[in-house]
Amino acid sequence: MEMNQYLDLFIDESREHLQNINENLLELEKNPTNLAIVNEIFRSAHTLKGMSATMGYEDLASLTHQMENVLDAIRNKKIEVSSSILDVVFQSIDDLEAMVESISTGGDGKRNVSEVVRKLEAIEKGTDIVVEETNGQENQSDQLTLQYDDYDYAVIEQVKEQGFNVYEIKVELSPSCILKAARSFMVFEVLEQHGEILKSNPSVDKLETEQFNYAFNVTFITKVDVGNVKNAILKISEIQNVEMTSLDLNKINQENEQKEAMKEIEAAKQEVAATATPAAQEQNNKAAAQSNSKTIRVNIERLDILMNLFEELVIDRGRLEQISRDLSHSELQETVERMTRVSSDLQSIILNMRMVPIDTVFNRFPRMVRQLSKELNKKIELQIFGAETELDRTVIDEIGDPLVHLIRNALDHGIEKPDVRLAKGKPETGTVELKAYHSGNHVFIEVKEDGAGINRDKVLEKALKNKIITEQQAAILTDKQVYELIFASGFSTAEVLSDISGRGVGLDVVKSKIESLGGTVSVDSIFGHGTTFSVQLPLTLSIISVMLVELQKEKYAIPLSSIIETAFIKKTEIMSAHNQKVIDFRGKVVPLLYLNDLFNVPVEMDDQTDGISVVIVRKGDKLAALVVDSFIGQQEIVLKSLGNYLTNVFAISGATILGDGQVALILDCNALIK
Known part of the structure; x- marks a missing residue:
């Protein structure tokens, strides 16, 4: 059987099933005794396994089968749901998602999953999960490489446009070094005197608790001569070696370009699949029997072409309307008026075809908040409102990264740790609200948290230090105008280094990205009670x-x-x-x-x-x-x-x-x- 014709549909349906599993796992963590949720997860996993086996992706099918065994043991009450068990299941979902992405870019979907399989098997047998670590230290031979996501790429691209240089720095400590955490802290202090740190590997938390061997990597942003930076680091005692490499954007973007190229090739070779894979055909038939509505998947590139052609039609329509008015010919005017009505209806249909619920962006955040809450040792509840709000697909594709940063910022700098919140008389669990709603021809997205709020005095102090404003301007600024200063390039009031929301090279990127979409972003805050970021976006960018x-x-x-x-x-x-x-x-x-x-x-x-x-x-x-x-x-x-x-x-x-x-x-x- 020729399977290539089903490839696009397989990838789309696999992503949908994995997203469904992700969402239901989060619900299961809140309601661990609800077997209906377990059954829903099991059904998605079972369908994914069947689809993968039919398409010939045995590694994908095998890992899904192993996860399915754990889910079966849960629903048969052989094991009880716990946070540690769900951590392993989420880890297997990460591997499955990576396999599907590999397939989508022309890969074979193979991946080394022996570690997560071992953990799943241990859960199924009811034995303890043993994590292979040496005194909590990572195997640096394969863990030290810095990985960059789309958000990191956007930040790096922005700062390079502003004249900054970006380097990867590998620092090796002497094997005789006793206070590794102190030495890494001194290195970070030197770097902060000469520029900004984007991220590190191992993470800052692991460096502080000495959960690393004798080397770590840092992504560093600066305008100063790197030779001076290197010499300053080498002056620190027990530093054995420092390697500094200029970061090439092509290195980061290579994988994304490969993905896009493969998608274009597939789009040119294939027609849009209107039928399901054999493994999923039975379920689709049942769904079709229960509903009169029929759908077909259409490549977004085809909608883009259709939209471009219609834009030209709108221009010609305006020209015809002008000619009709100039000639005052009744029959021509009637024809043009009818064409205008028909083309207006067509325009409405085309725009609606491109509208996508914003939950395609929002659905990635619950999992992200869960993970970051654990890394930050904070208790955080994410509340989502208005996920059904629709936006043009072109806007949807671009808004994800700015929202990721705003939420990271809320979790890292906004919400306090549980003991701090209790001391302030707040509930120990912080709340982050993500809300979307329509107003006129715009969509508004709000990220609101009940954390510490923005310290007006600290913002002014940093703005004056960085010469963003003058003393005279500072004296007359309103609170809201002061808060807006945090969008200035390189602005940060963080006292503690963090990998979660970056080091002061983020909010300016967020603002630039949103404004490039024809939108605006603003911030308001009440010190001690929380901060709200408001994003305003147009429904569509074309007509x-x-x-x-x-x-x-x-x-x-x-x-x-x-x-x-x-x-x-x-x-x-x-x-x-x-x-x-x-x-x-x-x-x-x-x-x-x-x-x-x-x-x-x-x-x-x-x-x-x-x-x-x-x-x-x-x-x-x-x-x-x-x-x-x-x-x-x-x-x-x-x-x-x-x-x-x-x-x-x-x-x-x-x-x-x-x-x-x-x-x-x-x-x-x-x-x-x-």
Whole structure:
């Protein structure tokens, strides 16, 4: 049987089953006596085993079978669920996920899983799990290599763009060294004087408790000469050797490129699979019998092509509408109006096809929080709300890494340890809320925790030290403006080094990433009670509704999502405050921004009218009134990038082609209000 035609479907269904197992294992940990959860996990594992065996991936099937034996023993009440047992099952899930990813990139799905199999067999037999360690020390021959995930790659890419250099440093201590933890601490102190530490292997916790032999690796970010750094480290007693290697982004990105290349090859070779694998066919038939809805999996690249073609259709539609108005031909107008209605329906369908529930991002976090809680010795409960909220697939693909960092930051720097929380009169278990909801044409995502909050004085002290602000500015900043300073590049107030949320090279990356998606991120905090990060994102990045306005002979587009209303203001109603022209808009003092001046649009003659046309726009709780020459009307336009050479144009987020062939620039209201 030719199995390649089923490969894409096998990979997709395997990921779904593994995600289902992950989610139910977390539920089982909360309700260890609920056998219904165990049965659900068993069914997913059993299906995965059958699919893997049918496709010929014996290692995958074998490990799943071993995990299935443990689950069977649990549901038959031969063994009781415990945190240590679930740790091993989660470890086997990690290996299974790695095998599936190997298959998705053209690999054979093979992996050395002898250690986890030994643990699973020990659990099944009811014997103690013995972890092969030497005084808690790792086998450094295969454990010292630094591994980088997508988040690390994004950080490294960002800091390199800012002119920093990134190095991998291997430090070897003398075999006669007695105080290994103290020596590693001194090395870290030297490094922090010359730059920032991104991560280490072994982790900081293991270095502090001397759970390593006589060597460790560090990823280091700096602008200073590395020779000076190396000499400073070698001056520390009992340091035997220091090796510093410049980190190449290609090394990190190689695996991702291989994955993408294999996906493109498979997409070119195969049609979208509309049938299930033989092992899963019976279950699919049952599901189809219970429901009238039918689905088909479509490669996202095909949807991208469809979207690009439709964007061109929208531009031509606008052109036809313009020609129809100019010619005033009744039959042509009727035809164009009908085409407009039909294409609008088509647009709605295409956009909905690309919408994906945000739980595809959120579902990775419960497992991550569980693991990090153990590493940090903290008790943390993750609460998720609004996981059914939908976003465009292109936004979904990009938002994961920023959210990972915000949650890491909440766990590491926000939530206190249980004894500290109890001393403050708080419950020993901290709470992190992850919430998503729609509002207008935007999706809002909030990461809220009830931890220590942000220390205003400490933020100001660090901002002044790093010369981010001046003493004069510091004296007049509001609390919220102070909190926003933590998004500055290289900013960190951490007193203790941590591998969880990085070393001050993260929140600026988060902000840059979110703003590149047309969104914004803000922070608010109450010292001693917690912090909330709020992310605002557009529903889609391609077709948006705008208000077209004119500045002399130039046309500009203002996104409707930013507009409160339009108005005509008499010149007698214009006032001055702090050298700024303002108006009274429903009891609020709103600054006037003259777009002709901001964009250097030449004015042909003096305006003799007794008033001005304004567009009231909003960013959060801030308002501004944009002064324009005239309004054209509302229109749906295709957002086009300005290209690589015009990336830093002030207050312009892109451009579009109008029906008459003219190019209109799209205003970035967030930048204007800022």
